[in-house]
Amino acid sequence: MATDETEVLPESYPMNGGDGKVSYARNSFAQRTSVDASKKFISEAIADLLDTELNPILDSSIRFQIADLGCATGPNTFYAVQNIIEAINSKYSMNKHQKSQALEYQVFFNDHTNNDFNTLFRSLPLPRPYFPVAVPGSFYGRLFPKDSIHLMHSSNSLNWLSRVPKDVGDINSPAWNGDSIYCTGTAKEVVEAYSNQYKKDMNNFLNARALELVAGGLLVLVVGGVPNCVSLNQTGIGKDYEIIGSCLVDMANKGLISKEKVKSFNLPLYYPSPNEIEKLIEDNGCFGIERMETFPGKGKHIHNSQMWPMIVRAAFEAIISNHFGNEMVEELFGYYSKNHMDKVSIFNGDDVISLLHLNIVLKRKN
Amino acid sequence: MATDETEVLPESYPMNGGDGKVSYARNSFAQRTSVDASKKFISEAIADLLDTELNPILDSSIRFQIADLGCATGPNTFYAVQNIIEAINSKYSMNKHQKSQALEYQVFFNDHTNNDFNTLFRSLPLPRPYFPVAVPGSFYGRLFPKDSIHLMHSSNSLNWLSRVPKDVGDINSPAWNGDSIYCTGTAKEVVEAYSNQYKKDMNNFLNARALELVAGGLLVLVVGGVPNCVSLNQTGIGKDYEIIGSCLVDMANKGLISKEKVKSFNLPLYYPSPNEIEKLIEDNGCFGIERMETFPGKGKHIHNSQMWPMIVRAAFEAIISNHFGNEMVEELFGYYSKNHMDKVSIFNGDDVISLLHLNIVLKRKN
Numbered sequence: 001m002a003t004d005e006t007e008v009l010p011e012s013y014p015m016n017g018g019d020g021k022v023s024y025a026r027n028s029f030a031q032r033t034s035v036d037a038s039k040k041f042i043s044e045a046i047a048d049l050l051d052t053e054l055n056p057i058l059d060s061s062i063r064f065q066i067a068d069l070g071c072a073t074g075p076n077t078f079y080a081v082q083n084i085i086e087a088i089n090s091k092y093s094m095n096k097h098q099k100s101q102a103l104e105y106q107v108f109f110n111d112h113t114n115n116d117f118n119t120l121f122r123s124l125p126l127p128r129p130y131f132p133v134a135v136p137g138s139f140y141g142r143l144f145p146k147d148s149i150h151l152m153h154s155s156n157s158l159n160w161l162s163r164v165p166k167d168v169g170d171i172n173s174p175a176w177n178g179d180s181i182y183c184t185g186t187a188k189e190v191v192e193a194y195s196n197q198y199k200k201d202m203n204n205f206l207n208a209r210a211l212e213l214v215a216g217g218l219l220v221l222v223v224g225g226v227p228n229c230v231s232l233n234q235t236g237i238g239k240d241y242e243i244i245g246s247c248l249v250d251m252a253n254k255g256l257i258s259k260e261k262v263k264s265f266n267l268p269l270y271y272p273s274p275n276e277i278e279k280l281i282e283d284n285g286c287f288g289i290e291r292m293e294t295f296p297g298k299g300k301h302i303h304n305s306q307m308w309p310m311i312v313r314a315a316f317e318a319i320i321s322n323h324f325g326n327e328m329v330e331e332l333f334g335y336y337s338k339n340h341m342d343k344v345s346i347f348n349g350d351d352v353i354s355l356l357h358l359n360i361v362l363k364r365k366n
Numbered sequence: 367m368a369t370d371e372t373e374v375l376p377e378s379y380p381m382n383g384g385d386g387k388v389s390y391a392r393n394s395f396a397q398r399t400s401v402d403a404s405k406k407f408i409s410e411a412i413a414d415l416l417d418t419e420l421n422p423i424l425d426s427s428i429r430f431q432i433a434d435l436g437c438a439t440g441p442n443t444f445y446a447v448q449n450i451i452e453a454i455n456s457k458y459s460m461n462k463h464q465k466s467q468a469l470e471y472q473v474f475f476n477d478h479t480n481n482d483f484n485t486l487f488r489s490l491p492l493p494r495p496y497f498p499v500a501v502p503g504s505f506y507g508r509l510f511p512k513d514s515i516h517l518m519h520s521s522n523s524l525n526w527l528s529r530v531p532k533d534v535g536d537i538n539s540p541a542w543n544g545d546s547i548y549c550t551g552t553a554k555e556v557v558e559a560y561s562n563q564y565k566k567d568m569n570n571f572l573n574a575r576a577l578e579l580v581a582g583g584l585l586v587l588v589v590g591g592v593p594n595c596v597s598l599n600q601t602g603i604g605k606d607y608e609i610i611g612s613c614l615v616d617m618a619n620k621g622l623i624s625k626e627k628v629k630s631f632n633l634p635l636y637y638p639s640p641n642e643i644e645k646l647i648e649d650n651g652c653f654g655i656e657r658m659e660t661f662p663g664k665g666k667h668i669h670n671s672q673m674w675p676m677i678v679r680a681a682f683e684a685i686i687s688n689h690f691g692n693e694m695v696e697e698l699f700g701y702y703s704k705n706h707m708d709k710v711s712i713f714n715g716d717d718v719i720s721l722l723h724l725n726i727v728l729k730r731k732n
Binding site for chain 1: 499501508514
């Protein structure tokens with residue numbers, strides 16, 4: 001049993017806690033967009049693919065156990081779970097000999113140990129058709145006993161690597177990423193370092209889930225990705241990361257932060273292509289791809305210079321302050337807000353390619 | 367499914383959160399005493415009473431699910447759980463055809479929704495032989511799906527009622543408790559009000575647990591009680607509550623807090639006698655009493671005027687500040703510390719009767 005999570009998770013940067021001005025709870029409408037966009041896909045997948053007959057636990061009992069991996073502090077996780085439960089209820093009510101009324105749902109909300117679970121619990125909807133539970137720890141390791149969950153869901157979370165690939169922040173490595181703070185997709189060694197980390201993480205993720213899901217259980221993933229043969233610096237998100245990076249370089253040039261710190265800073269984020277994730281799941285072998293759909297994200301929030309910097313701050317403040325210290329955070333996001341506003345027209349450029357939503361349903365092989 | 371916990375829990379006063387000077391995490395050694403004192407009793411009860419054959423979930427799977435009800439922020443809950451798991455492992459290792467090595471434990475830590483679960487998660491021991499999970503909500507309502515837990519434990523928590531009996535704070539009721547802040551055991555109407563609330567709460571507790579435990583599952587309770595035919599004002603704890611009450615009256619006389627507020631304040635605590643709890647469990651009918659042991663608490667901490675007021679504050683600050691407001695808390699505990707020190711000799715009096723630890727093991731009837 002993987003009980004020492006430090007072995008699998010050297011880095012852990014939760015979304016901003018609480019429910020204040022810069023909290024994730026109040027600045028997660030961008031992530032909400034993809035929850036909404038995936039709603040129909042997930043409902044249909046459950047209707048078509050959920051096996052209500054073969055499940056050994058469901059045969060002998062009336063409980064259904066759902067996990068949301070990377071739940072943060074809400075509220076998006078509550079919308080996603082509500083949608084899943086409605087779809088399962090519909091599915092069971094179609095089988096007349098099964099009583100969906102009698103089903104009892106237990107929902108496991110998972111995120112890093114330092115996630116603000118207190119805020120999550122205090123925001124739980126009432127009434128709610130499930131028994132809520134929180135599970136602390138990295139989903140790149142084991143979280144649940146074997147064969148104990150019927151359906152797992154993860155939205156907007158698997159783009160976060162378990163760690164920044166070591167070499168990209170090392171000025172002496174051929175994979176050093178220079179002043180860039182993300183995997184642009186252009187430098188071969190940097191792409192390899194990120195891609196290898198992603199493969200390793202996804203294998204850990206899939207191996208753990210294969211043990212924890214019941215045979216035939218569903219794993220529903222909503223992941224941001226790049227279209228095949230597109231690199232991240234061609235997308236709006238990539239261009240936005242370049243704005244953040246340029247703010248850091250400016251602050252370093254003004255002597256406000258250390259240049260070395262900028263050279264060693266990278267975001268632990270990766271956006272796979274559909275081909276890449278498909279091959280990875282097939283190579284892993286624990287799951288069959290039952291359904292996969294990609295559609296371009298609208299990315300409308302990135303055009304809003306009032307809201308967008310708050311969304312970015314709620315997600316990135318922990319990782320930035322961990323690397324540079326707390327003192328510079330307010331000033332950085334001040335610079336960044338101004339720069340985002342000044343450069344907002346670049347997100348409308350003809351050359352900007354939309355990021356993809358990848359909706360994937362996997363079924364655990366027996 | 368009881369999903370609206372406000373229906374069953376009008377009042378909820380968590381132990382002090384965080385890990386600072388007045389936190390429960392740093393001021394819970396008194397409660398630790400009873401965890402330690404019950405250790406041998408619980409180990410033996412598991413060795414003798416845990417049914418490793420009949421459990422339908424354990425037959426088809428290798429997971430064992432444990433719940434600790436009223437976990438607060440740790441660390442006592444971790445000691446209690448560790449002890450339980452060691453006892454279960456021993457039990458399984460005696461049955462040679464069963465592999466205790468392969469058992470996977472999932473531990474559900476339960477307390478009120480406003481308990482500081484963030485501190486609990488950050489204090490989890492490493493390594494640990496279980497998958498930890500937090501469950502928010504009052505244990506006087508449903509917390510888990512049916513037939514989903516193998517063993518439940520609750521220590522030092524069932525003395526907390528779901529609410530102060532309404533009438534004891536009502537100056538117009540015959541059950542009004544006057545300036546007293548607890549159930550002394552002398553005024554008949556007050557005793558009845560408290561005792562009725564306790565019966566109602568315990569029935570709710572037992573009915574919920576009977577649904578949630580698997581058939582044959584164990585419910586291990588460690589509860590503070592008074593000896594048969596003894597009233598609480600004859601015990602050290604009773605005398606201590608009188609000191610707190612007298613501090614409140616003093617503060618009201620000085621105009622620092624409202625006299626009406628003092629007249630309406632009561633602690634939602636109840637200490638049953640062995641006869642009372644035994645009858646209540648038999649009348650409820652869901653569980654068989656497999657083992658019951660009472661022994662006098664040493665109550666050594668109550669003599670320590672450095673530590674004891676901190677222990678009381680960590681447990682009572684929430685309920686006191688909720689009733690009187692935050693402003694008076696520091697001053698009250700200043701008064702109380704001084705009074706406790708001045709009067710500490712009363713705890714040594716020949717007339718002081720020890721509170722009991724009641725250790726009880728119940729088995730769910732089929």
